[in-house]
Amino acid sequence: MPASSPPPAPAATAPPGGAAAPTVLVVDDERNIRRTLALVLQGEGYQVAEAPSAEAALELLAHGDSPVDLALVDLLLPGMNGLDLLQRVRQDDATRELPVIVISGHATVNDAVKAIKLGASDFFEKPLNRERVLVGVKNALQNSRLAREVEDLKAQVQARYEMIGQSAAMQRLFKEIDRVAPTKASVLITGESGTGKELVSRAIHRLSPRARGPFVRVNCAAIPRELIESELFGHERGAFTGASGPKRGFFEQAHGGTLFLDEIGDMDLAAQAKVLRALQSGEICRVGSEHSRHVDVRVLAATNKDLSREVAALRFREDLFFRLAVFPIKSPALRDRMEDLRALADAFMAAFCNENGLKQKAIDPVVYAALERRSWPGNVRELKNVIERAAILSGDVVTIADLPEDPHENPFEDDAQGAAGDGAAAPPAPGAAEPPTGAARHEPGRPRLTLREFRDRAERRYIVEVLASLDWNISRAAVLLGVERTNLHKKIRAYGIKRGEAP
Numbered sequence: 350m351p352a353s354s355p356p357p358a359p360a361a362t363a364p365p366g367g368a369a370a371p372t373v374l375v376v377d378d379e380r381n382i383r384r385t386l387a388l389v390l391q392g393e394g395y396q397v398a399e400a401p402s403a404e405a406a407l408e409l410l411a412h413g414d415s416p417v418d419l420a421l422v423d424l425l426l427p428g429m430n431g432l433d434l435l436q437r438v439r440q441d442d443a444t445r446e447l448p449v450i451v452i453s454g455h456a457t458v459n460d461a462v463k464a465i466k467l468g469a470s471d472f473f474e475k476p477l478n479r480e481r482v483l484v485g486v487k488n489a490l491q492n493s494r495l496a497r498e499v500e501d502l503k504a505q506v507q508a509r510y511e512m513i514g515q516s517a518a519m520q521r522l523f524k525e526i527d528r529v530a531p532t533k534a535s536v537l538i539t540g541e542s543g544t545g546k547e548l549v550s551r552a553i554h555r556l557s558p559r560a561r562g563p564f565v566r567v568n569c570a571a572i573p574r575e576l577i578e579s580e581l582f583g584h585e586r587g588a589f590t591g592a593s594g595p596k597r598g599f600f601e602q603a604h605g606g607t608l609f610l611d612e613i614g615d616m617d618l619a620a621q622a623k624v625l626r627a628l629q630s631g632e633i634c635r636v637g638s639e640h641s642r643h644v645d646v647r648v649l650a651a652t653n654k655d656l657s658r659e660v661a662a663l664r665f666r667e668d669l670f671f672r673l674a675v676f677p678i679k680s681p682a683l684r685d686r687m688e689d690l691r692a693l694a695d696a697f698m699a700a701f702c703n704e705n706g707l708k709q710k711a712i713d714p715v716v717y718a719a720l721e722r723r724s725w726p727g728n729v730r731e732l733k734n735v736i737e738r739a740a741i742l743s744g745d746v747v748t749i750a751d752l753p754e755d756p757h758e759n760p761f762e763d764d765a766q767g768a769a770g771d772g773a774a775a776p777p778a779p780g781a782a783e784p785p786t787g788a789a790r791h792e793p794g795r796p797r798l799t800l801r802e803f804r805d806r807a808e809r810r811y812i813v814e815v816l817a818s819l820d821w822n823i824s825r826a827a828v829l830l831g832v833e834r835t836n837l838h839k840k841i842r843a844y845g846i847k848r849g850e851a852p
C-alpha cells in the first residue's frame with residue numbers, strides 16, 4: 350500500500366482468549382501478511398491490532414484504544430521504514446520497554462542484525478513459519494513480563510531501604526553517608542537497636558562505586574562460634590566432618606562489593622583476629638586450604654554495643670576496632686529526632702496498607718501527639734510495629750484506641766514528680782464537687798469498692814446534696830448539675846433517692 354494513501358482505521362479484533370489476552374500490533378504494508386499473522390495469533394488467543402505503515406503504527410501506539418504489549422514490524426515499509434520505527438519507539442518514554450520483533454526478507458537480514466542491536470527482541474525471516482512466530486511471540490512477551498517484574502521488585506526493595514527523616518540529626522547522617530560512600534573506607538555504624546543501622550549500610554553500598562556488586566550481610570551474633578570461620582572464609586571439601594563439598598565464604602561472596610558485618614560486637618576474639626588479618630592483607634584462606642585468595646571487599650560494620658568499652662574490657666581487639674572505625678557513623682535514636690515521627694508513621698502506614706491490599710488509612714492527629722510523648726527505646730523498629738498493628742486493628746482512621754499501651758510508660762511518673770516537687774495537689778476541675786469522702790474512703794475492715802461503685806455512690810450523694818440545697822426543685826437542680834431534667838429524673842429513680850432524705 351502506498352505511503353500516501355490514508356491508513357485504514359487500525360482494527361483490533363477480540364480473540365477467544367478474552368480481555369486479558371496480550372495485544373500484538375502487526376505492522377506490515379502487505380495486507381495478506383497482516384491477515385495471516387492476525388489469524389495465526391488470534392487462533393492462540395492474542396488480540397491483534399494492524400497497521401499498514403510505521404506512521405499508522407506510531408499513531409496507534411500513541412492513541413490506540415488498548416495498550417499494545419508487543420509489535421511485529423516488517424523492516425521494509427513504505428515511508429518510514431521498520432528500523433526508523435524501532436528507533437522512534439525506543440526514544441519515546443511511553444514505549445521504550447515495548448518488545449519489538451522485526452520481520453525481514455533475505456535482502457534485509459543485515460538490517461535485522463542492526464535491529465537487534467537497536468533493541469529488537471527477535472527477528473523472523475520471510476517466508477514466515479507459524480510455529481516460529483508463535484514461539485517467538487510467546488518468548489518475547491514472557492521476557493518483557495519478567496523484566497517488568499524485576500524492575501518492580503527492585504523498586505520495592507529500594508523503597509524498603511529508603512531512609513525517612515528531615516530532622517537535623519538525619520540531615521547530618523545523610524551528609525556523612527554521602528561523604529563516605531564513594532570511598533573505600535571501612536565504616537563503623539553505631540547506635541541503639543532499631544535505629545536503622547542496616548539501612549545506613551545499604552545506603553552506603555548503593556551510593557558507592559560498588560553498587561552493582563554484591564551486598565552481603567552477616568549477622569555475627571547469629572553464627573555459632575565454631576562455624577564463624579568457615580562461614581566467613583569458606584571451606585574446602587573434607588575440611589571438617591560434614592564439609593561434603595567446597596564452599597565460598599561471605600568474604601568471597603562479597604568480592605567486588607560490600608561486606609556488612611552486623612552485630613560485630615558479638616564476634617569472639619578468635620574470629621576477630623582472622624577478620625583483622627583478612628582486612629590487612631586483602632586475602633583469605635578457606636578452612637582446609639593451603640593457598641590464599643585475593644578478595645576485593647569493602648567492609649562496613651555495625652553494633653549497638655559501646656565498642657570502646659568492649660575494648661577496655663578486653664572483649665574486642667583494639668587493632669580491629671581502629672581498622673573498622675576509620676569512619677564512625679552514629680545512627681540517631683528516635684527520641685532525638687521526634688520531628689521525623691509523623692513522616693515515619695505515615696510512610697509505614699502507607700507501605701503496610703499497600704503491601705497487604707488494604708485501603709489507605711488516615712491517622713488521627715491526636716495519635717501522632719500520643720506517639721510523640723512515648724520514649725521509644727526500641728526506636729524506629731518499635732514505631733513500625735505499633736503502626737502496623739494499628740493498621741490491622743483500625744477502621745478507616747487510626748484512633749488512640751488502636752494503639753497498644755506504652756510498655757515503657759510509668760503511670761505514676763507525674764505523682765512522683767509532684768511528691769518530689771512543691772507537693773501541691775492538682776486543682777479540682779472547675780465546678781467539681783468534693784468527693785463524698787465519708788461514703789467512699791477505705792476503712793479497715795470495709796470491702797474495697799470498684800471504681801464504678803465509688804462513682805455511683807459519689808454521684809448519688811452529690812445529687813441529694815444539690816436537691817436538698819434547692820428545696821428539692823428538680824428543674825433548678827438539673828440546671829445546676831448541667832443535665833437534662835428527664836435525665837435527672839432517671840437518676841433519682843435509679844438511685845432510689847427519696848424527697849427530703851438527709852444528704
Ligand SMILES: Nc1ncnc2c1ncn2[C@@H]1O[C@H](COP(=O)(O)OP(=O)(O)OP(=O)(O)O)[C@@H](O)[C@H]1O
Nearest residue numbers: 511512513541542543544545546547548653729730
Ligand atoms: N530512617 C528510617 N526510615 C525508614 N525506616 C527506618 C528508618 N530507620 C529504621 N527504619 C526501619 O526500622 C527497622 C529497623 O531498622 P534496622 O534493622 O536498620 O535497625 P538496626 O539499627 O540495624 O537494628 P539492630 O541493631 O537491632 O540490628 C527496619 O524495618 C527499617 O526499615
